[in-house]
Amino acid sequence: MPLREAKKAAVRQALVSAANRRFHSQGFEQTTIDEICADAGVSRRTFFRYFENKEALAFPHRSERLERFLALLDGVGRSPNPVDGLRAICATFAHEYSANRVSILAQQRLVDSVPALAAREHEIDRDWETAMAATFHRRFGRGAASERRARLMAGAAIGVIRATMRYWYEKDGKPDLARLGQEALDGLEQGFLSEH
Amino acid sequence: MPLREAKKAAVRQALVSAANRRFHSQGFEQTTIDEICADAGVSRRTFFRYFENKEALAFPHRSERLERFLALLDGVGRSPNPVDGLRAICATFAHEYSANRVSILAQQRLVDSVPALAAREHEIDRDWETAMAATFHRRFGRGAASERRARLMAGAAIGVIRATMRYWYEKDGKPDLARLGQEALDGLEQGFLSEH
DNA sequence: CACAAAGTGCCACTGAGTGCCAGTTTTGGC
DNA sequence: GCCAAAACTGGCACTCAGTGGCACTTTGTG
Structure with a gap:
């Protein structure tokens, strides 16, 4: 897998994992995208390049x-x-x-x-x-x-x-x-x- | 029908009609709740006392x-x-x-x-x-x-x-x-x- | 190495939705 | 009709989702 693709997959995975942790501990609405981004070490703007919206995080597959x-x-x-x-x-x-x-x-x-x-x-x-x-x-x-x-x-x-x-x-x-x-x-x- | 109830029904109807006009001429996302409220002669705050969210306007029945x-x-x-x-x-x-x-x-x-x-x-x-x-x-x-x-x-x-x-x-x-x-x-x- | 393309971060902005409180209108008891 | 309680409304300030634009960095290619 080319480096670029691998990085993308990693970022995506980091976002999904961070989101799942937060969602399950705080609940969906109580979790802000900012928190998820902070956990995943990515900017908010970038988040929206991976997922259409917050909801999409719940259906990663x-x-x-x-x-x-x-x-x-x-x-x-x-x-x-x-x-x-x-x-x-x-x-x-x-x-x-x-x-x-x-x-x-x-x-x-x-x-x-x-x-x-x-x-x-x-x-x-x-x-x-x-x-x-x-x-x-x-x-x-x-x-x-x-x-x-x-x-x-x-x-x-x-x-x-x-x-x-x-x-x-x-x-x-x-x-x-x-x-x-x-x-x-x-x-x-x-x-x-x-x-x- | 008691006066209060009649007024509520009227406001609700006004919001639905205003929304429908706007939705069909401008589209759903392009219509802001502010516009609908202005048309219906009601404050934005009041809107949310009649409908949970903008989506609910599309299913009035x-x-x-x-x-x-x-x-x-x-x-x-x-x-x-x-x-x-x-x-x-x-x-x-x-x-x-x-x-x-x-x-x-x-x-x-x-x-x-x-x-x-x-x-x-x-x-x-x-x-x-x-x-x-x-x-x-x-x-x-x-x-x-x-x-x-x-x-x-x-x-x-x-x-x-x-x-x-x-x-x-x-x-x-x-x-x-x-x-x-x-x-x-x-x-x-x-x-x-x-x-x- | 140079250069294009892909990806990222930052900033400013719009608009949805909420909490709060003060003011107004309706209702029911007298 | 009068008055207090209850129901309703408006306005303000606030948080957060989502977008557009642009400058910057990283990757793939010759």
Whole structure:
């Protein structure tokens, strides 16, 4: 990695770490950007060259995860049943989330405690939903009806995934996330009428 | 209506109207709260006694609609199939939205053009989802499994509803919203496997 | 080494949002 | 109608997020 890039990564990491320490000890609103900059040894002006705003600090993996998701979605287009594709992706992410359980839970508690962050979090879901809809649409073929079906399905999918994540967070990440995910997708596939 | 209440309603309305005029002519970020206050003949300090922040101006019916939704949800608890309850509610709101099509579309274009507003909009969905989950849970009875099923279902429901609204907005509110809603709920109920 | 490009720091500025307090308006009891 | 309490408003001073501009330093390239 070129020196310049390495330095940037270091600064970014310093800002994220400093912010996390402050956020968790003082809370989000009580932490000023000045404090974070001081801790990270960087000017305020520079901060805004790394992050659009204070909120973005709470989602440091946003774009990285989206990219990974997009890459995985490529594989979904080819599977006969798109929900099966989601199952595979779900398993991958469940594995990652379980492995980083502690830090992810801490992050989530922060987000849940600040309305502005909770709102921003949905922007991420929106990105994922759009990506899914596009994939399903390609899979379903041309036509207005199939586009609408793709979008409904993507909306429902993100809905159950988000509900599942919230459930998992609420239970302190104790349940088997991969299993929760599979069950959620079963519901999505078969409708929510049957008792099991 | 007591005098005091009437005056408050008038001020609130004046602020909303002034804001809408400015937002639509200058854009959201380009409009300052000072301008809105000047138009409405009210001090800046008073503005913040009516709205939490500038964003809240873009969702003037938020709490009113939620309350109406909660009232309608009461009826759902009793229907044998909760999705049928949603169908009824859906029809009610579809009617209102279609009747106010023009202003609702204008409002929505504003929201879609400002990321911060789009983010806030999801807070509303979250309120609705929570309410639905509670209702379904009551309907499904005690137990962890039925709670999770209720939450998954609520998540999926809000997902398809939001997707449907976006579709309707995109088509300039031309399609029959009531029908779109019913079709979306069909998908929710039967799963998204079948071609129709 | 020289030079362009990328990155940084500093300063001044706008605008959102809050705490405080003094002044005004409405309400309800008499 | 009168008066005190309660509700509402305006103005001021303040903190902090976020931006534009410019001079300075560091890195990559020939």
